[in-house]
Amino acid sequence: MSKDKRFLQGNDAVALGALYAGCRFFAGYPITPSTEVAEKLAAMLPKAGGRFIQMEDEIAAMAAVIGASLAGRKSLTATSGPGMSLKMENLGFGCMAEVPCVILNVMRGGPSTGTPTGPGQSDIMQAKWGPHGDHPCIALTPSTVAEQFTETVRAFNLSEKYRTPVIILTDEIIGHMREAVEIPAEGELEVIDRVKPDCAPEDYLPYDSSKGDVPPMANFGEGYRYHVTGLNHDASGFPTAKPSIIDSEERRLVRKVEANYDDIVKVEEFMCGDADRIVFAFGSSARSAKDAVLALREKGVKAGLLKALTIWPFPERHIKKYADGGVKGILVPELNLGQAVCETERAAGGKCPVEGLFRVDSEAILPSQISGTLERF
Amino acid sequence: MAYDYAKFIRPGRLPHIWCPGCGYGIIMKSMLRAIDSTGWSKDEIVLASGIGCASRLPGYVDFNTIHTTHGRSLGFATGIKLANPALKVIAMGGDGDMSAIGGNHFIHACRRNIDITVLVFNNYIYGMTGGQYSPTTPMGAKATTAPYGMIEPSFDIARLAVAAGATFVGRTTSYHAVPMEKLILQALNHKGLSVVEIMAGCPTGYGRRNGQKAASDMLIWEKEHAVPYEKAKNMTEAEMAGKFAIGVIYKDESRPEYVESYDRAVGLSKRG
Numbered sequence: 001m002s003k004d005k006r007f008l009q010g011n012d013a014v015a016l017g018a019l020y021a022g023c024r025f026f027a028g029y030p031i032t033p034s035t036e037v038a039e040k041l042a043a044m045l046p047k048a049g050g051r052f053i054q055m056e057d058e059i060a061a062m063a064a065v066i067g068a069s070l071a072g073r074k075s076l077t078a079t080s081g082p083g084m085s086l087k088m089e090n091l092g093f094g095c096m097a098e099v100p101c102v103i104l105n106v107m108r109g110g111p112s113t114g115t116p117t118g119p120g121q122s123d124i125m126q127a128k129w130g131p132h133g134d135h136p137c138i139a140l141t142p143s144t145v146a147e148q149f150t151e152t153v154r155a156f157n158l159s160e161k162y163r164t165p166v167i168i169l170t171d172e173i174i175g176h177m178r179e180a181v182e183i184p185a186e187g188e189l190e191v192i193d194r195v196k197p198d199c200a201p202e203d204y205l206p207y208d209s210s211k212g213d214v215p216p217m218a219n220f221g222e223g224y225r226y227h228v229t230g231l232n233h234d235a236s237g238f239p240t241a242k243p244s245i246i247d248s249e250e251r252r253l254v255r256k257v258e259a260n261y262d263d264i265v266k267v268e269e270f271m272c273g274d275a276d277r278i279v280f281a282f283g284s285s286a287r288s289a290k291d292a293v294l295a296l297r298e299k300g301v302k303a304g305l306l307k308a309l310t311i312w313p314f315p316e317r318h319i320k321k322y323a324d325g326g327v328k329g330i331l332v333p334e335l336n337l338g339q340a341v342c343e344t345e346r347a348a349g350g351k352c353p354v355e356g357l358f359r360v361d362s363e364a365i366l367p368s369q370i371s372g373t374l375e376r377f
Numbered sequence: 378m379a380y381d382y383a384k385f386i387r388p389g390r391l392p393h394i395w396c397p398g399c400g401y402g403i404i405m406k407s408m409l410r411a412i413d414s415t416g417w418s419k420d421e422i423v424l425a426s427g428i429g430c431a432s433r434l435p436g437y438v439d440f441n442t443i444h445t446t447h448g449r450s451l452g453f454a455t456g457i458k459l460a461n462p463a464l465k466v467i468a469m470g471g472d473g474d475m476s477a478i479g480g481n482h483f484i485h486a487c488r489r490n491i492d493i494t495v496l497v498f499n500n501y502i503y504g505m506t507g508g509q510y511s512p513t514t515p516m517g518a519k520a521t522t523a524p525y526g527m528i529e530p531s532f533d534i535a536r537l538a539v540a541a542g543a544t545f546v547g548r549t550t551s552y553h554a555v556p557m558e559k560l561i562l563q564a565l566n567h568k569g570l571s572v573v574e575i576m577a578g579c580p581t582g583y584g585r586r587n588g589q590k591a592a593s594d595m596l597i598w599e600k601e602h603a604v605p606y607e608k609a610k611n612m613t614e615a616e617m618a619g620k621f622a623i624g625v626i627y628k629d630e631s632r633p634e635y636v637e638s639y640d641r642a643v644g645l646s647k648r649g
């Protein structure tokens with residue numbers, strides 16, 4: 001069989017990845033540099049039996065996506081900076097009510113309107129801490145067009161498996177660049193669906209964690225009538241004010257993600273084996289970092305790249321391994337004024353120096369900037 | 378024989394949180410009787426609410442229920458309906474929920490004419506947070522955040538719904554328990570976006586600051602200020618001052634429903 005090879009834009013790859021993963025609903029609000037995802041899915045979803053809607057704002061789009069997922073459809077929304085800020089309250093609701101869905105944030109600079117057509121990586125902390133309160137966070141950071149596809153499939157899988165919203169944090173560079181991509185054949189990539197209850201409806205507890213931290217989920221309309229609320233609730237889904245239950249449920253919510261580091265956190269270790277200095281990078285900055293490492297290797301400098309495909313939960317064990325292993329230092333290039341670098345420092349635990357390389361002028365970090373800094377280590 | 382509500386009430390969920398004399402209990406009962414008359418199964422009914430005293434209703438009744446975020450029930454409801462149009466979706470919330478923070482979603486849901494029934498519990502005030510003014514607080518009325526009296530003109534929610542494009546709009550009050558049931562039933566059976574604005578007393582947040590100390594004062598006030606729409610139609614603005622029309626205010630069965638239009642436009646003939 002001939003391979004399905006296409007020359008694709010990064011944003012289009014997300015749309016195709018979503019369809020591959022079984023996404024059958026999209027709600028959004030136009031915003032650069034994410035709009036192509038909505039446009040693509042407006043055309044393609046109906047052909048796959050799905051539906052699309054452009055809502056009145058991002059708040060409503062986030063709400064619609066959660067509603068559609070509760071009614072049984074895998075759902076996606078796509079946005080950028082200002083729109084991501086508007087989604088926060090309902091994103092927190094999705095975490096609290098444990099509703100799978102995927103949110104694409106094609107990052108640009110900021111704050112406020114920033115530079116809509118320029119790249120940024122300044123929403124790393126927002127992804128984790130944007131919604132108020134303690135909550136789980138899974139965020140993925142693809143850095144190639146091919147990864148835009150595969151990581152979107154992984155985002156849907158993780159959201160279904162862990163019953164929680166998953167964020168894809170990409171940026172304008174990857175969203176708008178074009179690369180040749182081999183589209184995986186049907187069945188080539190695993191597609192995971194939410195676990196449904198196998199008990200009788202009258203025995204169903206929507207937040208029953210007696211068999212594990214991720215309770216089976218019934219869709220609305222399937223005979224399992226239950227209540228969904230953003231209030232602290234017990235296993236039955238109804239509000240509770242009991243301190244012991246509030247405590248155990250909040251801890252479970254965070255634990256169901258944090259305790260599954262090995263399953264969720266994906267890091268590519270490139271030329272790290274004998275490396276004496278490491279660059280930890282993600283998204284578009286990881287592309288420059290790879291070039292930098294290759295250039296340094298040519299010169300005989302033992303540089304390695306830790307490329308994070310998962311940024312939350314933070315890849316701290318991977319970083320710790322190299323920090324403990326005695327590297328001379330870790331460099332963190334990012335299109336912001338220092339976000340992942342602080343987490344990296346925390347993970348390194350003082351075992352090696354950690355340095356940041358920041359750029360917020362709406363331009364990409366150059367390989368030469370990275371190699372120049374790494375060389376000094 | 379008295380109507381038996383037990384089949385719709387979730388075991389162990391009562392008593393409700395509402396204050397003695399709150400008009401919302403009457404609404405819940407009229408709504409349940411109306412739902413009963415549709416003949417729909419409990420499994421196919423979804424209730425979505427926002428945040429506020431009104432929005433606590435879904436927790437008490439045995440359907441698929443979702444208590445969302447303040448003002449956003451219609452966003453969630455729209456996603457639910459588009460994902461599975463076979464579901465019967467009812468959205469509800471207070472006047473603040475639907476016309477202040479949720480006002481944008483309200484007008485756009487009306488404009489789309491998506492097949493959802495919207496119940497707006499209008500008690501002129503923010504009940505849950507303790508009596509702050511809302512977009513429907515009458516001019517001059519007292520609220521905790523309007524200690525000198527309300528100076529903002531109010532929204533007429535039913536008229537707003539008509540202007541925005543809802544294809545069934547009615548108004549009723551908690552005094553009119555039986556007409557309310559019939560009006561809600563008509564709204565439920567209407568294909569397209571239907572709105573029922575229900576005037577209800579909040580003795581705690583509104584009445585006691587505004588000359589209606591007892592819950593019964595509020596019911597009497599509703600009775601005395603409600604004018605059947607057929608009569609109101611022929612009255613002058615001066616004659617209607619301070620009063621409001623009740624009954625079916627607007628109905629248009631000719632406009633296409635949103636999900637059907639979508640499916641037709643994109644070639645999704647079969648619903649799934």
Ligand SMILES: Cc1ncc(C[n+]2csc(CCOP(=O)(O)OP(=O)(O)O)c2C)c(N)n1
Nearest residue numbers: 428429430431447471472473474503504505
């Ligand atoms: C985003 C947000 N802002 C504010 C609140 C606080 N709040 C809760 S209920 C409410 C208003 C309730 O009034 P209304 O919607 O009229 O409903 P009622 O309680 O009168 O039934 C407010 C402001 C909130 N929950 N969420």
Ligand code: SF4
Nearest residue numbers: 395396399430504579
């Ligand atoms: S505060 Fe008002 S609206 Fe809320 S329950 Fe009490 S009487 Fe009803």
